[in-house]
Amino acid sequence: xxxxxxxxxxxxxxxxxxxxxxxxxxxxxxxxxxxxxxxxxxxxxxxxxxxxxxxxxxxxxxxxxxxxxxxxxxxxxxxxxxxxxxxxxxxxxxxxxxxxxxxxxxxxxxxxxxxxxxxxxxxxxxxxxxxxxxxxxxxxxxxxxxxxxxxxxxxxxxxxxxxxxxxxxxxxxxxxxxxxxxxxxxxxxxxxxxxxxxxxxxxxxxxxxxxxxxxxxxxxxxxxxxxxxxxxxxxxxxxxxxxxxxxxxxxxxxxxxxxxxxxxxxxxxxxxxxxxxxxxxxxxxxxxxxxxxxxxxxxxxxxxxxxxxxxxxxxxxxxxxxxxxxxxxxxxxxxxxxxxxxxxxxxxxxxxxxxxxxxxxxxxxxxxxxxxxxxxxxxxxxxxxxxxxxxxxxxxxxxxxxxxxxxxxxxxxxxxxxxxxxxxxxxxxxxxxxxxxxxxxxxxxxxxxxxxxxxxxxxxxxxxxxxxxxxxxxxxxxxxxxxxxxxxxxxxxxxxxxxxxxxxxxxxxxxxxxxxxxx
Numbered sequence: 001x002x003x004x005x006x007x008x009x010x011x012x013x014x015x016x017x018x019x020x021x022x023x024x025x026x027x028x029x030x031x032x033x034x035x036x037x038x039x040x041x042x043x044x045x046x047x048x049x050x051x052x053x054x055x056x057x058x059x060x061x062x063x064x065x066x067x068x069x070x071x072x073x074x075x076x077x078x079x080x081x082x083x084x085x086x087x088x089x090x091x092x093x094x095x096x097x098x099x100x101x102x103x104x105x106x107x108x109x110x111x112x113x114x115x116x117x118x119x120x121x122x123x124x125x126x127x128x129x130x131x132x133x134x135x136x137x138x139x140x141x142x143x144x145x146x147x148x149x150x151x152x153x154x155x156x157x158x159x160x161x162x163x164x165x166x167x168x169x170x171x172x173x174x175x176x177x178x179x180x181x182x183x184x185x186x187x188x189x190x191x192x193x194x195x196x197x198x199x200x201x202x203x204x205x206x207x208x209x210x211x212x213x214x215x216x217x218x219x220x221x222x223x224x225x226x227x228x229x230x231x232x233x234x235x236x237x238x239x240x241x242x243x244x245x246x247x248x249x250x251x252x253x254x255x256x257x258x259x260x261x262x263x264x265x266x267x268x269x270x271x272x273x274x275x276x277x278x279x280x281x282x283x284x285x286x287x288x289x290x291x292x293x294x295x296x297x298x299x300x301x302x303x304x305x306x307x308x309x310x311x312x313x314x315x316x317x318x319x320x321x322x323x324x325x326x327x328x329x330x331x332x333x334x335x336x337x338x339x340x341x342x343x344x345x346x347x348x349x350x351x352x353x354x355x356x357x358x359x360x361x362x363x364x365x366x367x368x369x370x371x372x373x374x375x376x377x378x379x380x381x382x383x384x385x386x387x388x389x390x391x392x393x394x395x396x397x398x399x400x401x402x403x404x405x406x407x408x409x410x411x412x413x414x415x416x417x418x419x420x421x422x423x424x425x426x427x428x429x430x431x432x433x434x435x436x437x438x439x440x441x442x443x444x445x446x447x448x449x450x451x452x453x454x455x456x457x458x459x460x461x462x463x464x465x466x467x468x469x470x471x472x473x474x475x476x477x478x479x480x481x482x483x484x485x486x487x488x489x490x491x492x493x494x495x496x497x498x499x500x501x502x503x504x505x506x507x508x509x510x511x512x513x514x515x516x517x518x519x
Contacts (some may be wrong), residue, residue: 002025009399011410042366050403051097053087054078061089065451072387072416072490079417088412092236095408096390100417103400104426108391108411109445109453114390116410122231125256126224127320128313129346131458142314143458145298145306149291150462156363158200162469163361165195168209170477177506184501189470190218192325196321196466201291202266203273218256221324224240224492227252263315264404291318318459323356325385326463328495329449330470331502332383333376335488337471338504339481340431347372348475354381357475359511365469372475374433374465381448382431386418389451415448416492480506 041058056062071155075098076085084101099105114135125132131142148154169192191209194217198204208214226282229247243249263297270292273282283293297312298306298309337344350371355361391411405411420428424446425435434440445452448458457463474480483505488498 011364022138030294030507037093044093044095047406047409048087048095048097050480051085051087053089058088061091061095063091071492075414075417076420079421080450082292083423084399090233095237096412097405098414098417100421105413105418105447105448105452106184106443107399108413109451109455110446111196111391111394111397113391113394113411113455116390119232119390119410122228125252126228126259126317127499128486130310130313130315130317130451130477132317132321139455142310146291146294146458147313147332148296149289150459154290155462155465159361159363159366159465161199161471162196163467163473164208165192165199165207166470167472168192168207170196170473172209173506174508177260177438177508180488180502181505181507182505186327186331186498186504187218188504189331189334190221190323191215191328192470193323193330194218194319196326197265200462201318201322202270203290203292204266204269205371208265213262216258220393221320222249222251222497224255224259225254225324225497227471228320229476229493247502252354259316260312263312263319263440267296267308267311267315269291306433321457322462325495326383326466328464328497329467329497331465332385332496333379333471334474334480334504335502336379336382336431338482339483343375343431343433344475344480347375347471348479351475361469362473363465365472366465369472370438371433372471373468375437375469377436377447377449378433380423381419381435381447382429383496384415384449385495386449386451387496388412388414405408413451415451416496418448429472477509479509481505481507 034277039410054062054065057064067341076100079100084104085099087095088098089095096443101106120133127133131139131146134142169188173183185492191214198208230248230254231243237243237246237249244253274283274296282287286293289297292315295306295311301446327358337347347369350369354365354368389412391413393405393407393409393411396404396406418424422428450457450463481504483503486500486503488502489500491497491499
């Protein structure tokens with residue numbers, strides 16, 4: 001028999017042997033991975049032994065529990081049952097400690113632990129690595145660079161622009177309620193806050209609220225919020241390749257492109273404006289620069305410190321945070337006042353007394369509405385715009401009660417749980433503005449609508465001013481009441497939204513003094 005006749009069988013034998021080796025290697029790798037996951041889970045169980053929680057399944061964690069009941073009501077049950085903190089298992093080796101105690105909050109926020117990359121990385125295709133996601137020295141440099149954009153004198157000048165945007169929204173509401181007094185307000189408020197941020201931080205001319213492209217941007221932001229949140233909680237969506245092949249992953253990619261187109265247009269418009277003869281020197285001569293001016297000049301004067309990618313990331317980040325969180329705050333505040341007419345009327349009387357028949361509002365007025373401010377804060381306690389943030393412990397931590405956690409543990413700081421904690425706030429579900437009366441005492445970390453520590457919200461004063469302007473001008477124009485047929489269902493996505501929108505009944509006030517008629 002010739003050698004050539006034996007070649008095919010030898011070849012087949014070689015292929016078979018190779019397949020056996022590959023199969024064996026795959027099995028070994030699978031066993032190693034299973035062992036790794038097992039050891040990781042055992043380590044987590046040991047780390048969490050001081051923090052009791054409801055029973056969880058070894059594979060899908062507490063998923064079944066949260067499927068059977070809405071997330072926030074279930075959270076509040078946990079707050080009552082497990083003091084200070086508890087554990088939530090997402091799946092086999094993925095879990096975090098849920099914190100809702102002010103002493104715990106103070107300790108974590110007083111440290112420099114990073115945000116958990118495994119969670120926040122899903123935001124990067126959307127907002128890039130801007131101030132929200134940056135860490136370490138680069139975060140410090142960007143924070144220091146952007147702080148002047150929120151200087152007292154700049155914020156003072158923004159009040160008039162905020163008022164103009166609110167009036168445009170209220171004029172639209174007058175036209176809409178002439179047909180039907182029921183109105184879903186979150187979408188309108190989102191357009192208004194986007195209009196405000198475009199005028200204030202980016203010196204945009206014209207009204208965003210009448211631009212169809214802006215409506216598409218708002219919808220894309222809403223979808224990205226939901227998709228990012230769902231991906232964080234879905235074990236099968238953790239792999240980038242698998243996620244891109246899903247309908248949700250393809251939609252996420254499209255929405256990111258739409259958002260980036262909007263941001264690029266804003267940057268291009270400003271660059272074009274600065275290139276006009278004399279404009280660059282005119283802007284530089286200002287005592288204070290706005291948000292985008294600061295970014296562009298940093299790019300022009302020292303390109304190595306702020307790349308085009310960094311520039312767009314900061315604009316994307318602030319565009320999102322500057323309008324979406326504020327829209328959440330305003331919408332929920334108006335709902336809270338609609339649900340408590342006595343407090344609403346007292347706020348209205350305070351504002352009418354302050355502004356009289358003049359609907360113009362100035363910087364000086366913002367500190368002269370104490371009761372309205374108390375109501376705003378109480379509404380933000382009940383409905384914090386940002387329900388929670390995350391940290392990954394970079395070193396061990398021991399809490400005041402003696403319980404401890406090792407480095408590497410994920411911690412979720414639940415502001416919603418904190419603000420509804422009966423050990424912190426007596427009768428937490430009751431709307432009681434007197435909690436914030438002058439002279440009232442509370443823990444320094446009991447109320448954190450803008451987070452705390454060194455990474456607190458850089459735009460918190462900007463946001464607070466906008467909340468006051470929007471609430472004051474709205475109460476002068478309308479009497480608000482809830483729509484009993486469509487009670488909002490709070491949902492903790494990236495910001496606190498409602499699953500079914502925020503629907504109110506509006507009654508136009510023809511005379512600020514009190515005469516009214518239903519349209």
